[in-house]
Amino acid sequence: MCIKRVSSKFITLLVVLAMLISTFCFTFPVSAADRGEWAPYTTYAADDIATYNGNAYTCLQSHTSLPGWEPTNVPALWKAGGTAAVATPAFNPAPGTYNSTQTVAISCATTGATIRYTTDSSEPTASSTAYASPLTISATTSIKAKAFKSGMADSATASGTYTINTNVVATPTFSPAGGYYANTQSVTISCSTSGATIRYTTDNSTPTSASPVYSGAISVTKSTTIKAIAQKAGMTDSNVANESYTIGGSLQKRVLIGYWHTWGGDASGGVPFVKLRDVDPNWDVINIAFAEPVTPGSTTGQMKFAVTGLTSSYTINDFKADIKTLQSKGKKVVLSIGGYAGYFSLTTASAATTFANDIKGFINEYGFDGIDIDLEQTSVEFINGSDPDFKNPVSPKIVNMISGIRQICDSYGSNFILSWAPETFYLQLGYQYYGGLNSGCDRRAGVYIPMIYALRDKTTYVHAQLYNSIQVMGLDGKYYSMGNSEAVVAMCEMMLKGFHCGGNSNYFFPGLRADQIAIGVPSSQGSAGSGQISNAQLQQAFSTLNAAYPTLRGIMTWSINWDAFQNSNSFAKSNGAYLDSLQ
Known part of the structure; x- marks a missing residue:
């Protein structure tokens, strides 16, 4: 037999391996x-x-x-072989101290396990009460739970105590309940805890000990959210109660809004001109597009308004008469300002006043029910990266535009309509990029945010243009392309829930009321470059939002003319009937 010599390096390696095995x-x-x-x-x-x-x-x-x-x-x-144990049960919410009755769910990660529990401090056994549905805990209670499954060892015991603070003031209640009301409402707030003091707010802030004391019925003359807490010495403050009241005035609860072109019928006008008297009866609000600057790109504030589709058989007097006829049928006719070609800026206070006076002249002459703001291109923009606080803007174009619009609104009553039609670039994009805060982005990103915030007391509704849009990040961090129900819901929820501007937690844009939101989409394949959505998907998105926000205002589209030309008014008929079904 031949024995080969083993190298010393190999022997050393074996020793090291043995040591590793023995120690590791x-x-x-x-x-x-x-x-x-x-x-x-x-x-x-x-x-x-x-x-x-x-x-x-x-x-x-x-x-x-x-x-x-x-x-x-x-x-x-x-x-x-061996007997593995069932997973330990878990409680939701976790044990702790709560100011109100709690509904406690018990779960087990092991599929098919049976949970049994006790509330008398005894150890659960296979014959204890089987868990079937969440427990209602209204007084301090200790729960023990154990899970069982055939062929497996019993779980460990989960235990926890729920302490219900009974020394808490009762949550205030409102009468009447929130909802849509055509006229002013007298709202009372009460608390079942004797001697409690009720404090409330109407600016969407959370009431505190420094908030106004409720002393009698509150007259709600415009759409308002009331929040209230009740306090009493020696007791824990109540939960915050809130109700939203939508005061419609002469505007109904649900509205179908369409843009009507003042032009059309020639080679440059695209779709044919439609006489105002011939618009489909399902339209509730007709936005007349557009009032424009005398000179595109100007800064003087001088504005013009013209209906260029007129003929000898349809004159300006016919147009004015049609406005009155539509209004007699309960329709609203609103003057839209701007548009893609009608860009302008207000860089001085005097320009803002000139703008306001010119627009008021058109409103008074034609009898419009309000104004719609559709500013595009460079009409408004930030001093890049140097205007971070949307509550206190300093950029001249923004400050003066706010002033001009407020001068207009202040000249009319509470039923005057102020609507906004920002592209997603000018509103929702502000969640990720905000031109006044993030110096590396476009100066217009999120630029409608300070305007809407400053004029939210005058704002009837916002219908962001969910078309001709880049992908936009939603509150869930996902990017959405327009033209489907998921994107519609995500973009509207940003306006309803609010968001931090430019990702900065110091600047939170608070959400609008549901009655201040309408969904804006194209009416036909030819009306926009992207964002088209079927009526079925649009209505699905509305239903999803309406389930959580039951006073959602309505649907907007560009445009009435395109719907008549390309759809035979099917957008108006289908979505008008849908909104009517929700009244």
């Missing part, structure tokens, strides 16, 4: 236990139970596992 793989024993699912780099003691591929295995020798050492691969370390 076979560690000091720990107490045996059910270790759950097998995992590498885990220390197991003899008699531990681990689950692998749905089967239980018993550890034969203490060791720390490595990749590839699964129980099925290393019979020297594991044997099939």
Whole structure:
């Protein structure tokens, strides 16, 4: 027999491996236990139970596992069999102190396990009460729960105490309840806790001990959210109660809004001109597009308004008469300002006044019911990166535009309509990029935010243009392309819930009321470059939002003319009937 010489390096390597195995793989024993699912780099003691591929295995020798050492691969370390334990039950919400009755759910991660529980401090057994539905806890209660499953060891016992603070002031209640009301409402607030003081707010802020004291019925003359708390010495403050009241005045609860072109019928006008008297009766609000600057791109504030589709058989007097006829039928006719070609800026206070006076002249001459703001291009923009606080803007174009619009609104009564039609670039994009805060982005990103905030007391509704849009990030961090129900819901929820501007937690744009939101989409394939959505998907999105926000105002589209030309008015007929069904 020939014996080959073994090198000293190889012998050294064997010794090192032996030392590693003795120190790393076979560690000091720990107490045996059910270790759950097998995992590498885990220390197991003899008699531990681990689950692998749905089967239980018993550890034969203490060791720390490595990749590839699964129980099925290393019979020297594991044997099939053993009784794994059921997962320990979990409570939701977690045990703790609460100021009101709690509904407590008990769950178990082990599929098919039966949960049994006690509330008398005794240990749960297989004959204890079986958990079937969430428990209602109205007084301090200790719960113990255990899970059982045939072929597995019983779970560990979960226990927790729910302390219900009974020394808490009752939550205030409102009468009448929130909702849509055509006229002014007298709202009373009450609290069942004798001697409690009620404090309230109407600016969407949370009431505190410094808020006004409720002393009698509140007259709600415009759409308002009232929030209230009740306080009493020696007791915990009540929960905050809130109700939203939509005061419609002469505007109905749900509205279908369409833009009507003042032009059309020639080579440059695209779709044919439609006489105002011939618009489909399903339209509730007709936005007349557009009032424009005398000179595009000007800063003087001088404005013009003209209907260029007129003929000898349809004169300006016919147009004015049609406005009155539509209004007699309950329709609203609103003057839209701007548009893509009608861009202008107000850089001085005097320009803002000139703008306001010119627009008021058109309103008075034609009898419009309000104004719609559709500013595009460079009409408004930030001093890039140097105007971070939307509550206190300093950019001249923004400050003066706010002033001009407020001068107009202040000249008319509470039924005067102020609507906004920002592209997503000018509103929702402000969540990720805000031109006044983020110096590296476009100066117009989010530029409608300070205007809407400053004029939210005058704002009837906002119908952002969910078309001709880039992908926009929603509150969930996902990017949305327009033209589907998910995108519609995500973009509207940004306006309803509010968001931080430019990702900065110091600047939170608060959400609008649901009655201040309408969904804006194209009416036909030819009316916009993107964002088209079927009536069915649009109505699905509205229903989803309306379930959570039941006073959602309505639907807007560009445009009435395109719908008549390309759809035979099917957008108006389908969505008008849908909104009517929700009244």
